[in-house]
Amino acid sequence: MKASINQTLIESGEKERLKEMLRNKLIECGWRDQLKAYCKEVxxxxxxxxxxVDDLVTEITPKGRELVPDDVKKELLHRIRAFLAQQKELTSDKIPY
Incomplete structure (x- = not known):
């Protein structure tokens, strides 16, 4: 199911839009700067x-996930759910009764 959802996101172009939204939100909230400072510290x-590079990625990945604000995670999840609901509606409209 996860692969199917990912494929739908890719084919529709929604995955790129979500990535761009996430990138912008993370920059706005200072996440990028915080992670950059943490990298320098390491x-x-x-x-x-x-x-x-592998050591750095291994060490900063958990910290990077921890630093993502809850509201950003919630918005991303909301947008994914809304997209999937819209896709379900479009698919069900095509099924003849």
Whole structure:
């Protein structure tokens, strides 16, 4: 089911619109700046010569998810649900009775 939803989002172009909305919301709320500062902190702590990109991604991913504001998560979920409801309506209109 997850794959089907993802395919529908991609085919309709909705996935790109959602990604753009999310990117803008995260910039507006300062998430990007917070994560950038956290990255710098990790590099300082580990030392530039001792940190790899993989290490950095592994360390900052949980922090990045934690820093996403609840209202941004809720809005994204709401938009996905609304899109799926709209798709369901469009599909049910095509079924002959």
């Amino acid at each position: 590099v300082r702590r580990k030392g530039l010569k001792h940190v790899t």
